[in-house]
Amino acid sequence: MILLTLLLIPLMAAALIALTRRRAIMELLHAVTAIAVLGAGGAIAVHVWNGEVLVAAVLFRVDALSALMVIIITFLGAIASLYAVGYIRAELDETHLPRVRLFFSLFHLFLFTMLVAVTTDNLGVMWVAIEGTTLATVFLVNLRRTRTSLEAAYKYLILSSVGIALAFIGTALVYYAGAARAGEIAANWSALRAAAGSLDSDVMRLAFVFIIIGYGTKAGLAPMHTWLPDAHSEAPAPISALMSGVLLNVGLYAMLRFKAVVDVSLGPEFAARLLIGVGLLSLLVAAAFLVRQRNYKRMLAYSSVEHMGIICLGLGFGGYWGIFGALFHVVNHALAKSLLFIVSGNILLKYHSAEIDDVRGLLHAAPWTGALFLAGMLALIGLPPFAPFVSEFIIFRAGVESYPWTAAVGVLLLVIVFGGMLASVNRMLYGDSPAELGRGDTLRFWLAPLALNFALLIVLGLTLPSPFEAALKQVLQVLGV
């Protein structure tokens, strides 16, 4: 019951907002919905982490892996939604009311599609929902209606649709392999997982290659990442935060579901090699573009490619700690990247430019924005005491044992990224800010929710709270590690 509530709230909110005429009511509906969805998501997670598996309406099934994703989606959804109210007020005035309505309505449709994707047991429905995430966000990417945003949105729509079409071939092939064993229910992950040992290995091998290419496109993995820097940098800040921090993980989630089946039918080596390949390539591509990046939103976007690569490396290195580190890093990257993209919205509103060269003296001109940006960047590039340091350490520690050379190359690339990003941040934070800007943060009050991201990044970096560790352990069990 609670499961259906979770899905129905954002869907109904999207419809209601589309029918609303007054801006104040839209904003109210928007904020209340986001909090309510977080409440429902939290309740579900508590149920699942107490050992239940929630099932509803044949199609839906929430285990520990789904619950982890639900929490990430609803928590960061709530954080981004609160900031979005202030940000959209600053970006779109009363003359753009239809676009404001479109924004708030699609925001919740976007949350809805992601929630369906991670709560359904049916791999076909998951595919439909993930394609839905593209369709829900494409107008959001083009919200500013400039030439560059139009180009970004069109590329995003076409490339993601093609990528996801390839994932459908993979899904259909897996269904075909399973239908021989389990019949009609073979579209269900739980049934496939149970029959995984007896599936035709030739079909599964071909299917998984398609899955990696297809859902890898959604997860922003190189070489299928080309849409990502454009779309993530052109989208309005709260949407960038959700696309980078959350949506990429939904793509990864889909790959994980298939990996759990393939690992049983083909042995873990096959998936591991593919994941290490795309992971390393993603790191390499990201490092190349991060060294001299001129646009700070694109810098954050390429850093997402980098971190998706790190997570894939963790999954590929495998073993208990490799996978544990990868899941931990999913959480940490989501927290840090959504914080940074939201802060980047504040920088954009202050300086009216996304070029690194135009931003000078951020710490002086906008102290709160600057301080949060610095903290987020230090977390992102993997400095202690922030949590990403711990998860990256765990991943590469696992890598040293299973694939030492790959791990060494990975660490080297991380160091390059570290230097490149730190230099960019340095240039932005210090120096003399343009005199006409004045002092003061644009949306200081609206940044308040980010204190939660910050606190979590610190807490998870210093200790591993036992409920959190237990939750991750449950996810590992679902994955059969």
Added chain:
Amino acid sequence: MSAEMLSKLVNLLSFAALGLTILLIIRTRLEGQVQAFALQSVVLALLAVLIAVYSGSVELFGVGVALAVVKVVIIPRVLNRAVAKIGLSRVAAPYLSTAPALIICALLTIIAFYVMTPIAASNPLPTADAMPLAFASVLIGFFIMVNRRRAVTQILGFLMLENGIFLLALLATYGVPFIVEMGVFLDVLVAVLIMEVFVYHIKDNFDSIDVGELGKLKE
């Protein structure tokens, strides 16, 4: 209907579907390309209904009907409306001209047979023989998307790709479950409607629908 008879009919229709994908490359006018897509969708709907009758599946019959409504009636209309509105129907400039493109199609078909034949061989269904044809159609649809610059032709390439995947699933397992198939149709329809809006936006902003013009975002 015997299994052998069905197998022959399915082979014939799948071959026709592949031929229509290739026709998209030969046809240079957008209206003709839309027509090729509509015809291919008719062939697929026929195939779905045929297999539904053979296997006695009511759901698959429904899928065939829905496919006809969405892909034979609605989507071609949307596309024709777009073509009429942007007022452009002449040669859709490809990166590769027709002759080399056809050679690539031949190569892709060979690859499709190479990859799919072993998988089809282990499939007991009478429709499985045609699986390589469907896979070739998928690959060629993919190639069309890469090769064409016009936004409308890219959309058609995407639709052909989608059709190829539908055909592949139909031949391999008599289609994926009903609810999934319906969800896919909904996604494709919404995607095409969104793409239509983008064709207008691109036309307004760049005064052409040549996606090669889209090159401002770099690094």
